[in-house]
Each structure stands twice: as C-alpha cells, then as structure tokens.
Amino acid sequence: MKKFVNDVNNMLTESLSGFAKAHNDLVSLHLEPNYLTRKNKAKNKVVIVSGGGAGHEPLHAGFIGKGMLDAACPGQVFTSPTPDQMIAAAEAVHADKGVLFIVKNYAGDVMNFEMAAEMLPFENATVLTSDDCAVINSTFTDGRRGVAGTVIVEKCVGSIAETGADLQTCKALGDKINAQTASIGVALTSCTVPAAGKPTFEISETEIEMGIGIHGEPGRKRETMREADAMVNGMIDAIIADLQPKKDTEILLLVNGLGATPLMELYLIYNTAEKLLTEHGLTIARSLVGNYTTAIDMTGASITVCVLDDEIKQHWDSPVNTAGLRWGV
Amino acid sequence: MKKFVNDVNNMLTESLSGFAKAHNDLVSLHLEPNYLTRKNKAKNKVVIVSGGGAGHEPLHAGFIGKGMLDAACPGQVFTSPTPDQMIAAAEAVHADKGVLFIVKNYAGDVMNFEMAAEMLPFENATVLTSDDCAVINSTFTDGRRGVAGTVIVEKCVGSIAETGADLQTCKALGDKINAQTASIGVALTSCTVPAAGKPTFEISETEIEMGIGIHGEPGRKRETMREADAMVNGMIDAIIADLQPKKDTEILLLVNGLGATPLMELYLIYNTAEKLLTEHGLTIARSLVGNYTTAIDMTGASITVCVLDDEIKQHWDSPVNTAGLRWGV
Amino acid sequence: MSLQTDFICSAALTIQSAIISHKPEIETLDQAIGDGDHYINVLRGAEAIANMTDELASLTPDEALNKIAMKLLSTVGGAAGPLFASLFMGMAKVAKHNGANTTLDIAAAFAGGVQELIKRGKGKVGEKTMLDVLVPVAHTFIFSAIENKSTTDICADIKTAADKGLESTRDLIATRGRAAGLGERSKGHLDAGAKSCQVMINEICDLILKSNT
Amino acid sequence: MSLQTDFICSAALTIQSAIISHKPEIETLDQAIGDGDHYINVLRGAEAIANMTDELASLTPDEALNKIAMKLLSTVGGAAGPLFASLFMGMAKVAKHNGANTTLDIAAAFAGGVQELIKRGKGKVGEKTMLDVLVPVAHTFIFSAIENKSTTDICADIKTAADKGLESTRDLIATRGRAAGLGERSKGHLDAGAKSCQVMINEICDLILKSNT
Numbered sequence A, B: 001m002k003k004f005v006n007d008v009n010n011m012l013t014e015s016l017s018g019f020a021k022a023h024n025d026l027v028s029l030h031l032e033p034n035y036l037t038r039k040n041k042a043k044n045k046v047v048i049v050s051g052g053g054a055g056h057e058p059l060h061a062g063f064i065g066k067g068m069l070d071a072a073c074p075g076q077v078f079t080s081p082t083p084d085q086m087i088a089a090a091e092a093v094h095a096d097k098g099v100l101f102i103v104k105n106y107a108g109d110v111m112n113f114e115m116a117a118e119m120l121p122f123e124n125a126t127v128l129t130s131d132d133c134a135v136i137n138s139t140f141t142d143g144r145r146g147v148a149g150t151v152i153v154e155k156c157v158g159s160i161a162e163t164g165a166d167l168q169t170c171k172a173l174g175d176k177i178n179a180q181t182a183s184i185g186v187a188l189t190s191c192t193v194p195a196a197g198k199p200t201f202e203i204s205e206t207e208i209e210m211g212i213g214i215h216g217e218p219g220r221k222r223e224t225m226r227e228a229d230a231m232v233n234g235m236i237d238a239i240i241a242d243l244q245p246k247k248d249t250e251i252l253l254l255v256n257g258l259g260a261t262p263l264m265e266l267y268l269i270y271n272t273a274e275k276l277l278t279e280h281g282l283t284i285a286r287s288l289v290g291n292y293t294t295a296i297d298m299t300g301a302s303i304t305v306c307v308l309d310d311e312i313k314q315h316w317d318s319p320v321n322t323a324g325l326r327w328g329v
Numbered sequence C, D: 001m002s003l004q005t006d007f008i009c010s011a012a013l014t015i016q017s018a019i020i021s022h023k024p025e026i027e028t029l030d031q032a033i034g035d036g037d038h039y040i041n042v043l044r045g046a047e048a049i050a051n052m053t054d055e056l057a058s059l060t061p062d063e064a065l066n067k068i069a070m071k072l073l074s075t076v077g078g079a080a081g082p083l084f085a086s087l088f089m090g091m092a093k094v095a096k097h098n099g100a101n102t103t104l105d106i107a108a109a110f111a112g113g114v115q116e117l118i119k120r121g122k123g124k125v126g127e128k129t130m131l132d133v134l135v136p137v138a139h140t141f142i143f144s145a146i147e148n149k150s151t152t153d154i155c156a157d158i159k160t161a162a163d164k165g166l167e168s169t170r171d172l173i174a175t176r177g178r179a180a181g182l183g184e185r186s187k188g189h190l191d192a193g194a195k196s197c198q199v200m201i202n203e204i205c206d207l208i209l210k211s212n213t
C-alpha cells in the first residue's frame, strides 16, 4: 500500500483538519465526536444532515454549504459514523424546523442513524438512498445500496430546504428522487482500506468487477475486461432495465469516478453513455462528470441516471456553494 | 494497462466529445484541427489561449469559460499540440485586442506555440510558465517546467483580460505570477501513457520519485517511501528555498492531485503543508485542493505556493465559470 | 456462576488480545464478502473497553454492561457498532432486572442481549450474520443452565454451538448485511461477524474455565 | 545521386515500417528519460507521410519536401514535430534554390535542413538530442560528397556517423529538451530522438544502396 499517510489511526483526523482549514470559509470542524457544520448556521429551515464512512470524498463533507448540507458526520474509512456524532451534529445545526437525515442504505448506516433518530430531541425524518441497481433480483431484505445518486438527493433536498419547505416536503422530494434514480459501478482495480493495508479483493489484468459497491463489495459479476463501450453498454442496459424510462424523458446523467480514474476516461465514458441513452430516446438535460462518490483509490466508474421533472430540475439548478459542487453563487 | 478505452487512437477524440457534450453550456469543440472555445465568444478583449498535451485534465479545456480561457488546444496524450490548432483556435476567438498564449515551458510546447505565434496574423504575446522548482540547480538552458502553477496564471490572467486590460498588461500579470510561484511534485506510482500501454517508469513499493514531472519525467531524486509528513516537509523546504518569501507574506497554497490520489490524502497533505508554511511565518490567504493538473493515472501530488499581492488576490477571487473552477457566478 | 464486574474487566482485556491474534481471519472474511473493516471496527471497540476498565471497576455489573454498550455505540460504528451495543444494552437491562447471581441469570441476560440485537438488526438465523453464532449460543446457554450442567460442560456446549454456528454460515447465501448484495457469490465464505463472535465467545469460555479451576 | 520525388515516396514508406520495427527501443528510451511518447509521435508523422505519397507523386522534390514539412508540423506535435518540420522546410528551401541534381546538392539541402532545425530548437551538439546524430551526419555527407566518394562509401560514412552520434548521447548529461530536468540522471541512456534519427538515416541509406545496385 502506497499512500500519503502518517499513522493510519490519525489519517481521518488529519484529513478532516486539512479539509476544514482549506475550506474555512464554508465549514467548521468539530472533533470527538467528529462532525462538520456549515460555517453560517442556517435560520428557520429544515437542516439536512448526512454522513457515512470516510473514503468516499467529496461525499459528504464536500457537500456542506448553502444549498446543500448543513452538517456531515464522517465515520472511519468505510465504516458508518456513530449516533453520538449524528446527535451532536444535529444539535449544532438545528434551526427550529426539524432535521432530515440523508442516509445511504447500508445496515450499519441505517442502524446508527436510526439510533440517533430515536435519541434526538427534535422532529426528524430520514431519506434512505438506494440507487444501486447492480444487484438484479433484489429480494434481499436489506435492499439496494446507496451510491452516487446520493449526491443528487443531497443537492435537491438541500435546495428545497433553503426555500423554507417543511420536513415532510423535504423528505418527499428526497424519496421521489431516490425512486427514480439508478446507478451501477464497475471496478478495474480494488480499493485498499488504509487500516487493512492490502487490496480488498484480487482482480487480474483481464478481469473487471461489474456492479461493484463503493466499499469494494463484490458486484453482480466478475467479467472479462473489454473495451469501454462494451462495459458502458452493459451498465446502461442495467439502468434502463431498472428505471424503464418512457421515451423523450429528460434525465440527469452522472458519470462518477471511483477515485483513481482519470477525467479523460470519465469523459470518454460520458461520451458513450450519452450516445446510448439518446438512442434509447432519452434527453440528457443535465450532466455531471467527476469524482463525487469515490471508493478510496479504486480505478473504476459508476453511471447514474436520474429521471427529471420540473421540480427536480429547479432544485438541481438552484445555487449551491460547497467544496465539491458549486454554481449559481 | 486497465483503462476505459476503445481504440487508443480514438481515445482523445472520444474524450473531447464527451467533455464538449457534458459542458455544452460552456464550450464548443472543433475537430481537425482540435480545439475548444468558449461558448459565448468574448468581445473586445485580449483572448487567452492555452494548450498542451492531453492527460493533464482538467488542464486546459476544463478552464475554458468566463474569467479564464477563451480557447484551449489539446495535443495527443503528453504531446504538445500543433501550430495549426493554435492558429485556428486563436482565429476563432480573436476579439480585436490580440491573443495571449499561456504555454507550459517544455521544448515541444514552446516550439509549437512559437511557430503559431510567428504565423498568426494578429498581435500576440506569450506567458511561459515554469513553476516547477524540482530541479535545484537550473543551469539547464531549457529552464524549469511548467506545472500546476499554470492554473493560477490562467485564472488570474483570464480575470484581468475580462477587465479590458491590454495585451502587455495581461502578459505582465502572467509573468509576475509565474515568477513568484513554485511547485514540486512527488510520485508514488508511474503513469501509463495509453499508447505505450505500460508504465513510464518502474518504481517499487518502497520508493518514491521526488520532483516528478507531470509527464512522468524522472524527478530530482529517487527516495525511500516514508510517511506523508516527511515527504511534505521535503517539498515545502524546496519551495521555500526557491521562493524565499518574506515573513508574514500572504500566499496561495495549492495541493494538486496527479490523477489517482484520493481527496482524503490530498487534504491530509494540505493539513501538513499548511502547518509547515505557517511555521515559516507565512499566511495562507487562499487555497485550492484537488485534481487540477494531472499526470493521467499517477498516484502522487504536487504542492504549489504562489506569493500573493493585492492584484493577484483580486484576480484570483474574481468570478470564474469553467468546468474545472467555478466561483462567484 | 455469578457475574462480577472484575470478570467483565478481565474479559475485556482478554477479548482485545484475542481479536488481535485473529486479525488475519477476521479481516480476510470481511474483505471477501464485505468491505474489509470488520476487524478494525471490532478492535476499536475492544480497545476502547479495555482502556476503560478503571472506570468500570467501581460499577455494578449491569452498570458496567450499560457503560460498555454506550462506549461501543460511539466507537465501533458500521453494522457491528449498534449491534454489539444493543447486545450489551439488552444484557444490562435483564441483569439489572433479574440480577446476575446465578448461571441462569447470566444466560437470561445474554439471551436478552441477543434479543435486543435482533430487534435492532431485524435479522434472524440463517441469514449469514453473527446471529448464526449468537442465537444458538444463547439457546445452548439457557438450556445447559436449566439442566444445571457444570460450568465446564456449559462452556464446552457453548463453544461447540459457536463453532457449529460459525461453520453453518459457510454455505449460506447472505440475505442481511453488506454481503446480501452478493447473492450466490456469498456462498463458500464464513461470515466475518459470526467469526468475531465465535472468537470472543471462545475466549470468554476459556476465561471462565480458567477462573473456575 | 539526384533527388527524385519517387525516391522521397519510397523513403516515406520504408521509414514507416522501420519505425514500427524499432518501437521497443525508441519507446523505452523516451520512457527512461523523457515522457514516453516519442515513438508514437514519430510514427504518427511517418504514417501521415506514407499516406500522402499519392499527393506527393506529382510534385517537384522541393515542393514534396515542403508539403512533408507542413504535414509533420500539424501531425507530430511535441518537440519532434516542429524540429522535423523545420528539417524538411530547410531542405525544401535549399533544394528549391540549388536544385537537387547532384550528391552535393542533396548534402547541402540536408545541411540546410539541419540548420533550420537548429534555429528552431536553439540547440547544439553535445546536449543529448537528435542533433548529436544529425549534425555529424550532415558534416559527413557534405565532406564525403566534396571528396566525390562513391554512393556506397558515402552511405557507409553516413551510417557510421549516425551510429557514433547516437552512441555519443549515452554518456552525455542532457541540457536540452525534456531530459534536461534530470541532470546527472540522464546519463547512461541513449537519447530517443537521436535513436529515431539514426534509424531513419540508416533506412534511407539502405534504400539508396538498394536502388543503386
């Protein structure tokens, strides 16, 4: 493992401190329990609090700021944060209209946020994101995983909260977006959890892991490495099969890097994805390409499609000012 | 080599097409010769045209837009673009006040831009960036390499051009920034040029390449892999030795990823760099952390320090609206 | 058997070193069908508890169990954090209510803990989780206690149940937790949480046997 | 010797295949002390020229050389692009002025090309670049031509000069081009550009010898 690290045990804190210093106009950092809040505390609005294991940067702390999150709770690498963090964060940012938690659907995250929600002295609700359509036949009781679609949920829910919408309205928008968003990822290499010091899985030069999770969880299938178009084709098919969008539907297309994939390749993927989706009769009305929901240092990418409507478009386009997403401000 | 690629020969075009589609609000793409221009042609200003080999994304096309570049000419991966591209790009965006080329100091880039400049029917000037202080004793006639400091030059020169400044004023600001900017990079792994299909250099698990160039050119020294703080310390020392900034000087600190380094680690580097620079009596007044000048898929990072003054701060802070840098708009 | 706080403290220390010595197996299992952090999660919890034995020493057993629960909740994270925290919360609740003065009391407390864990995780036996170890162990413990077996026999029964439970996860298809996404591909690997539970249960049994002689 | 356009066309095709067959050496050299693209740069140029032989066929030799120069300028890029383009521009200029009807004419044209290349790159012999091959070859060509040697001898002289020039780059410290950043570490490797020039010069000599017999 070759990483920029001093002591693996301090890696998270050192990185958070760097993040907070580099963005001291946007965020404040609290340690023990660890959470980050928006620099200028919002007034009289539903506050949006998210969190999850570290290693997915810029998710979530990179999305703190006007128009998106009020607070984020980083866990250890790939490990859900703990209820004390969530409670402290919610208390720090609460602005009299309740707390909306945005939680990626993993047993650990769900249970930790659940316990925080139970203990929290404020009105609260939760949007669970579960956009990963990698697992085809999802009869599994834990349901689908939340992956890069979470960014779209956080952006839009953050936007509607700024308008003064109440808790249920914010949650409803989040749930709606999640329901019409599908993602799938592919890994060319494994990630390496710093504490483990070795790759999570073995994969040869001629293999890919189709349907990879953002923690390096094995995916749908180990497949043979092939040209980009063939990989993207399989991914788009999975998304279309899942969303079954009507012709002429407007969509948002997000091509997300998993950490170690050059932008040049992400745009190449976008090029093919755009072509295929257009052939499916869809209109790419909005797009995003870059590293937004990563898996530490994995070489790989995910494709996310969100079916748009006027409400979602409005909240996607509205101003946002965070370290990781910024426009209109 | 595991990459998202169809045919290596089409990789650049496919990627450029994806980029242009994903950012069709910001840029227009012209193929053969390859160049990208700002969507809304500027009027009556010095136009800023840059370019260089592909593989450094988002540099340069990612910096096209209001407040930064008017056009960019992408060469093949790690290969300077050609004069016909530069001439066509300059002709497409020229807005009656001349053309300023921003060129990273490499023999290939210099000669190609030089030939374009000689053939161009408009008034033009060139800012050569040469911020890489990796090579200590630079008696070498070709001078230092231009690396991530180029982003700062492009941002500020782009800004001053928007104010209607004339060609010599724009060039003077670029030259000034370049003179007071120093960078140094370190590689933990090699990059792989797609057409070569294998890593540019061999490097073991216990080695690093200190002073790496953004094309994988070997650096100052092959050193032993060690903890992040020790690496950053060496880099900051090199920068301080080069810039010799006065105490209490305000600086911009840029921590730049070379392609495959997770944000988490870049922020950890920032954390240490900030501490060390503060100990040197400097004030970090502006900062930037992320992948801005990459070396394809190299694991590594560079640190850039730019000594600020009011003029540079003003132009750094001014609105910019590009795929890769966006604020104030 | 009766449960004393000083036993809880010794158990905490033993568990810490047992986890460390089983690092490779636990880590590899969560890498194979999970995300590779289970070892470090459990270790973080074990270390935190081992470091608070001074604080625990003066507490009653149920207070100590509760304090451990809260500590686990705020240090472990992941799925294991709330689950283990619930286990200890449930144990504390029953121990507070019933006392922990007999073997049956302890068995009931453990069963109460497993109950609470199940409530939190909404799981059941057969889903390839730590429940495949914890539930049979809880049953065995209760039955052996009711049958008034010797401490030695009870420990032996429990260890067998834990081993069998662990082994049973090998051929299961995961339907709960992170491995559930894998479907058929989860077959052929032991569950990491089941393994860490088996390790801890084994250690505690050995500690009981040692203090019993 | 006189220079005919059809020779230029055959040379273009020969060079293309020669470059391809020397891929490993050329590529590895630019990877060692450069950025690894020299092979693909030269190949891109060689292919472009090989593909335009139909267009070239009807031109005079100096027109053909000029057309090649412009094509190289817009296809090769990197340092090699403007340098090779200048070489052909310079050759075209001299050939247009002097004609290319004698061996000395051709040698003068080549020298003129090298002159133009030097102007563009501001380089000189001893800096570990292609000039370490091109300059001695230009000198040798001129002198051998003046001495009225046989084509066979001239070609032999040129090949020796190219080989020696290439070999001389091995122990030089680069002070020009991308490798200059390396200082001492550039020692011990041949220069990639010198290598590609030596390969091309060798091929052309062989082609001359072949068409001579």
Ligand SMILES: Nc1ncnc2c1ncn2[C@@H]1O[C@H](COP(=O)(O)OP(=O)(O)O)[C@@H](O)[C@H]1O
Pocket: A078, A079, A080, A106, A107, A108, A109, C030, C034, C035, C036, C037, C038, C039, C041, C042, C077, C078, C079, C080, C081, C083, C120, C121, C122, C123, C128, C129, C130, C131, C176, C177, C178, C191, C192, C193, C194
């Ligand atoms: N709902 C659940 N009920 C019981 N045990 C569970 C449940 N979900 C997960 N587990 C257990 O937790 C273990 C994983 O723990 P850990 O790796 O620490 O968390 P995470 O899965 O969040 O990374 C699994 O091996 C499994 O035994």
Ligand SMILES: Nc1ncnc2c1ncn2[C@@H]1O[C@H](COP(=O)(O)OP(=O)(O)O)[C@@H](O)[C@H]1O
Pocket: B078, B079, B080, B106, B107, B108, B109, D030, D034, D035, D036, D037, D038, D039, D041, D042, D077, D078, D079, D080, D081, D083, D120, D121, D122, D123, D128, D129, D130, D131, D176, D177, D178, D191, D192, D193, D194
């Ligand atoms: N100023 C110069 N004069 C002569 N030759 C040069 C000069 N600069 C570079 N070269 C030659 O160019 C070669 C590199 O070409 P290439 O790899 O195509 O370009 P780049 O260095 O831009 O990647 C070097 O090996 C060297 O022989």
Ligand SMILES: [Mg+2]
Pocket: A053, A078, A079, A080, A108, C035, C037, C038, C078, C079
């Ligand atoms: Mg985890």
Ligand SMILES: [Mg+2]
Pocket: B053, B078, B079, B080, B108, D035, D037, D078, D079
């Ligand atoms: Mg090059």
Ligand SMILES: [Mg+2]
Pocket: C030, C034, C035, C036, C037, C038, C078, C178
């Ligand atoms: Mg895990």
Ligand SMILES: [Mg+2]
Pocket: D030, D034, D035, D036, D037, D038, D078, D178
């Ligand atoms: Mg090169």
